[in-house]
Amino acid sequence: MSAARLGDTPSRGAAPQPGVIAKLTQIVDLFVAGPDHLRLDEIAALSGLPRSTAARTLTQLVELEWLEHDERGYALGPRMRQVGRRVEGHLPLRSAAADPLHELHAATSAVVHLAILDRGQIEMVDKIGGVRTSTIPTTVGTRYPAETAVCGRAMLASLSPERVDQLLTGGRASGVLHDRLNGIRRRRGFAVTTDDMPWDLRGIGAAVIGPHGPIGAISVGLPGRHAPVEKFAPLLARAVQQTTQRLQRAG
Template sequence: MTQTQPAEEPGRRTGVVERLTQILDVFAVGPDAMTLEEITALGGLPRSTTFRLLRQLVEMRWLEHDERGYQLGQRIRHLGQRVESHARLRAAAAATIEQLQRATAGVVHLVILDGDSIEMLDKLGGTTAPTIPTNVGVRFRAEDSVAGRAMLSALAPERVDRLIESRGAVSDTSTLHRRLSTIRHRRGLAVTTDDMPWDLRGIGAPILGSSGPVAAISVGLPGRSANVERFAPLITRAAASISRQYSAAHRAAAQ
């Protein structure tokens, strides 16, 4: 039986992003794999429009298409895994970074390494938080922060070079490598240096997984003369605790 195709609402043209969203929303309610006809019926768009959008989504790897029909693609699965991993990391770190913030009265950050940049996942500091000019979701070059340097120090020098070179600009990494070597001798503890573009001092430590750094935490205080070195034992224990809790959560999720 031929199904009547729903017409778009008179006087209103939906944008491309809205129509693509309508198609992707179908996969939240439908089976894992669907035919063109099933997606058309659930998505509420004309068949020709649905087919064109599906083809674009397949080309962009948001969807895949085989003999079973259309299904979520590698790109969207990777995004889902990334979000899930971040949620596990934040859950594993939550209690520990709260304790660290109370013990230091500083501003505590939880960050991840994404390519050659860091991304802020959490920031705790109570009334002192506004004194540190950072926000959740903001990204910085990894070498410009103590948390980023702590994670870079846990990577092989060749891997660091590849990350920096991925920007497409020629960079002299010799100074950075000397700084990372110092951090490695301090067992991963990075401390703010004069070349960093911040009116503060911080200390950072990596959170390690089975294949290297998965994140880092840092404690910062305003002013370039703040004594953050005294927090070294606290942040070392906190990073080790989060590493254990995250690894346990990761193993449980894989089972």
């Protein structure tokens, strides 16, 4: 029988071998609902990976700080704990904003976003839109340059110009952007989509302000460059106020 050639279909009985990402995931998953510490032999047995493969994968995870290793065995590392803290850090804001976001969507029939500011970017942490959801191409968990979205500009406008310059490295904080942020400050913190933003929509956003600066921002958006979103300003202000009050009571 001739040797198998590149491109031949593998036999039905040959089980596909897990790739590197699959192996990493198999091991990390063991710590999600399992004990705090696991030893190499336990990890190999539970994951179904050969002991040598498990050892190599564990070495990679430790080097990348997803796991750590001591005399008790392997445990979640600083990188994984940081991810956990980040997720937990969003929960108070999302919880406080939950009802106001739903009420804002019900009153406007528009797409409502909740975002946070992280260095020079925003991260979408919630989106409510009903039948309109697909008309605005944003995704929860996705990050965008802060200056390209109304949520981002609303939060930037709540900061001093010097702080904006620190956040937006690489010359992104242009004089034009500073002028726009000053306009937002004059409009009591309301940011509205402008022609220089890379979105086929129109939105209005306002920041949720805490004792130490912006905690997040809420926006209301409709598809199209000429949607009359300014009419939503009073409802948006109410949602921001309710979210702020709920955060204060929870804190």
